[in-house]
Amino acid sequence: MPGTKPLQLHTSTRPISDWIVAYYDQTWIDFRMLWINRDNLALHYGYHDTTTRSHADALMRLNEVLAERVAIQPGERVLDAGCGVGGSSMWLAVQRGAEVVGITLSQRQVVRAGRLAARRGLGDRVRFEQADYTRTPFRAGSFDVVWAIESVCHAPHKPAFYQEAARLLRPGGRLVMADFVRARRPLDPTGERLLHEWLDGWAVPDLDTGEEQLYAAATAGLADARLDDTTAHIRPSARHLYTMARFSYPGAVALHRLGMRTAIQHGNVRAALRQYQALEHGCWRYGLFSATR
Secondary structure, three states: OOOOOOOOOOOOOOOHHHHHHHHHHHHHHHHHHHOOOOOOOOOOOOOOOOOOOOHHHHHHHHHHHHHHHOOOOOOOEEEEEOOOOOHHHHHHHHHHOOEEEEEEOOHHHHHHHHHHHHHOOOOOOEEEEEOEOOEOOOOOOOEEEEEEEOOHHHOOOOHHHHHHHHHHEEEEEEEEEEEEEEOOOOOOHHHHHHHHHHHHHOOOOOOOEHHHHHHHHHHOOOEEEEEEEOHHHHHHHHHHHHHHHHHHHHHHHHHHHOOOOOHHHHHHHHHHHHHHHHHHOOOEEEEEEEEEO
């Protein structure tokens, strides 16, 4: 279902890939201490519903929701595009019997994910590589599913992701994503300020609107595109993140001024405040997207 052609913005003077890698490498300690646990290894918002009772449950539940959305079957080959430290990749191997390749721009994440998979005895079912999901080294038609959780937001030119996903999928293959969606373009001045103060802190150049996502998918040759607004299911996590950041912010400011936390680490805390303020202002929503080849 076509929409409007996306406008891409990127004002950083450094390469976007360096910006993203620096963000995830430098903020790993924050994620490790305050967000993930060693069962899910999730660097995302999760999915709260009637089956979840805790933050950890919600982080695991998002894997289930996406896997159910595209009916992943045992033996299918899945590309985890923007895999982080491999939490979803390992879940797919164990819970769905999939063969998974996880890719990330960060070599540190590749090494960390590989070690974690080896400890779980999954070295023959999951592998991790350093690669750009808009220009992968894999042959055309080599995957049944392309899976992406809160990773496509980092792409400076998002249509390139859909083009590459379409190239990689076999006929009948499926793309499934969970990511942030811009409410409209443009927002009011306050909304644009809040949105970009959040995004700049998380190494995200901009977000696409839902119409822009659908247009990019259709242009790439993907069919049956479906985008569902699931903001209600991530709002508890957005609020939880905001609450943690609000209480930790004075200490974060002091540590940054003392040179004990980098500008990127400090920006991560500030962004955790702005993401919820931007959500409350109506700047963005959360969406589950799927399409077929």
